[in-house]
Amino acid sequence: MADLPTAKEPKSLFELNWTYEQDGKLAVDSATGILVDANPAAEALMGYSRAELIGMHATMLHPEGERKRVEAEFRSGMEQPSPHFDLHIQRKDGVCVPVAIWSSEKLKLADRTLVIGQFRDITDQVQKEHQLSAQSWALGAYAVATLALGGKYSSEELLLQAICKAITHESIYLFAWVGIAEDGPGKRIHVAAAVANEAVKGLPAEGLAVFLDGLHLSWSEDEPGGKCMVGTCIRSNEMQIAPDAEKSAFYKPWCNHVKRYGIRSVVAVPFSIMDRVRGALVVYAARPNSFEAVAIEVFQRLAGQMSQGIHAIEQERLLQAEREHSAKTEQRLTAALSAMVEPIVLAMEMRDPYTAGHQNRVAEIAVAIGKEMGWTDGRLQGLRVAAQVHDIGKISIPAEILTKPGHLNEAERNLINQHSESGYTILKDIPFAWPIAEMVRQHHEKMDGSGYPRGLKSDEILPEAKILAVADIVEAMASYRPYRPGIPLDIVLKEIEKEAGTLLDAEVVRVCLSLFRDKHFTVPGWIRS
Numbered sequence: 328m329a330d331l332p333t334a335k336e337p338k339s340l341f342e343l344n345w346t347y348e349q350d351g352k353l354a355v356d357s358a359t360g361i362l363v364d365a366n367p368a369a370e371a372l373m374g375y376s377r378a379e380l381i382g383m384h385a386t387m388l389h390p391e392g393e394r395k396r397v398e399a400e401f402r403s404g405m406e407q408p409s410p411h412f413d414l415h416i417q418r419k420d421g422v423c424v425p426v427a428i429w430s431s432e433k434l435k436l437a438d439r440t441l442v443i444g445q446f447r448d449i450t451d452q453v454q455k456e457h458q459l460s461a462q463s464w465a466l467g468a469y470a471v472a473t474l475a476l477g478g479k480y481s482s483e484e485l486l487l488q489a490i491c492k493a494i495t496h497e498s499i500y501l502f503a504w505v506g507i508a509e510d511g512p513g514k515r516i517h518v519a520a521a522v523a524n525e526a527v528k529g530l531p532a533e534g535l536a537v538f539l540d541g542l543h544l545s546w547s548e549d550e551p552g553g554k555c556m557v558g559t560c561i562r563s564n565e566m567q568i569a570p571d572a573e574k575s576a577f578y579k580p581w582c583n584h585v586k587r588y589g590i591r592s593v594v595a596v597p598f599s600i601m602d603r604v605r606g607a608l609v610v611y612a613a614r615p616n617s618f619e620a621v622a623i624e625v626f627q628r629l630a631g632q633m634s635q636g637i638h639a640i641e642q643e644r645l646l647q648a649e650r651e652h653s654a655k656t657e658q659r660l661t662a663a664l665s666a667m668v669e670p671i672v673l674a675m676e677m678r679d680p681y682t683a684g685h686q687n688r689v690a691e692i693a694v695a696i697g698k699e700m701g702w703t704d705g706r707l708q709g710l711r712v713a714a715q716v717h718d719i720g721k722i723s724i725p726a727e728i729l730t731k732p733g734h735l736n737e738a739e740r741n742l743i744n745q746h747s748e749s750g751y752t753i754l755k756d757i758p759f760a761w762p763i764a765e766m767v768r769q770h771h772e773k774m775d776g777s778g779y780p781r782g783l784k785s786d787e788i789l790p791e792a793k794i795l796a797v798a799d800i801v802e803a804m805a806s807y808r809p810y811r812p813g814i815p816l817d818i819v820l821k822e823i824e825k826e827a828g829t830l831l832d833a834e835v836v837r838v839c840l841s842l843f844r845d846k847h848f849t850v851p852g853w854i855r856s
Contacts, residue, residue: 373418754767
């Protein structure tokens with residue numbers, strides 16, 4: 328092509344840039360979409376030589392499934408420079424590489440009108456984003472699944488269904504199911520629970536049940552179905568992973584069956600219940616190598632906790648049958664539920680590092696105020712639990728909003744304001760000894776009715792929620808945030824003093840002021856003027 332650089336030694340700044348630019352660059356005829364030149368970086372990225380690239384249509388560099396989109400974006404982006412994301416280059420060796428593409432304005436050269444496309448390999452970026460996504464999912468799924476394990480379920484199936492739903496909800500995973508080994512003829516595997524990701528489109532209409540039936544599940548070494556990954560997992564009591572199901576010996580007999588459902592990687596985690604019941608938690612993903620270490624750890628923990636959860640359900644059924652619902656059993660259940668708060672708090676704080684420790688500090692302040700008001704130990708315990716999970720509704724808020732260093736816009740603020748109601752939804756079915764869900768729901772209500780989510784006034788607000796409101800404001804203002812440093816405590820106390828009787832409960836504010844000013848109660852890390 329005339330006037331464009333070749334592989335010869337560069338003789339101008341333009342040729343120097345073209346030759347040594349790290350990003351791949353292609354010159355494309357805007358009228359035909361035919362490649363007329365390529366720089367060395369493009370050759371390295373595409374796996375084709377310059378001679379092979381020249382004369383090729385630009386869309387042929389992309390996987391078949393992306394070509395129509397590339398053609399459309401190429402045409403629409405002719406009038407002005409435009410970026411293109413979520414695309415891939417299919418190299419000569421067939422490997423697909425994720426790329427970001429920028430197209431230039433049209434330029435006249437000789438008798439042609441050209442567009443320069445700049446291609447950047449973003450494999451590292453995509454992998455990091457995938458890892459962060461997996462970590463975020465893992466924390467959220469573990470918190471939700473832990474809550475499910477603390478819920479009141481009438482059967483093992485309902486509990487296991489809740490765990491599978493937590494794994495597949497808003498995640499990269501296609502299916503999750505739980506298999507229980509049976510001792511009858513053929514040693515069949517009973518599917519105790521199975522959930523498909525509702526967000527995944529394009530799956531065969533017959534659904535997950537038909538897929539599982541097609542595997543002819545067994546854990547007998549003598550049965551064809553027993554040689555699959557799940558059967559091996561149960562039989563050996565060892566975790567099994569297929570990084571790419573299409574290449575796995577486990578799935579060779581069912582290769583077409585697996586392909587039909589878009590499955591590319593599988594993990595099976597064993598569990599047992601009191602050495603009586605054996606089973607496996609199985610998760611499928613649509614991409615090869617989808618299981619990060621953090622996800623594997625979550626699956627292993629959930630498998631262990633499922634055993635405990637199923638055993639607890641069996642025990643509860645026996646207790647109900649024998650009519651032995653004693654006060655001791657109720658206390659044990661309450662203690663178990665309360666103990667589950669700690670991993671939930673840890674999961675929340677790992678997801679939102681800027682507010683690490685916030686819920687526990689609010690709990691310390693709230694309990695100190697409650698003690699000053701003469702509350703009983705039992706009531707203070709309920710107040711502490713509510714404080715430790717008062718922001719659990721933020722699990723439903725995207726991590727990028729929670730950790731945003733600047734001020735929130737109106738839409739983002741509205742989303743944040745939904746966390747009280749979301750927290751109530753998450754907690755309302757857990758049988759705590761105290762109205763924890765309602766305390767969480769009300770902790771942003773104001774005495775004059777200007778709070779949210781329901782605009783409650785004065786005596787309509789639970790006393791515990793009134794204390795949480797004051798403790799939450801004091802802790803939040805005095806602690807560091809990405810968009811501001813911590814506010815000196817004396818200034819914080821003056822602010823709540825102004826709101827006493829109008830927005831905040833006057834008696835709670837009075838006790839709080841006395842606690843900090845007269846009794847010198849403090850929390851490490853705060854600034855005092």
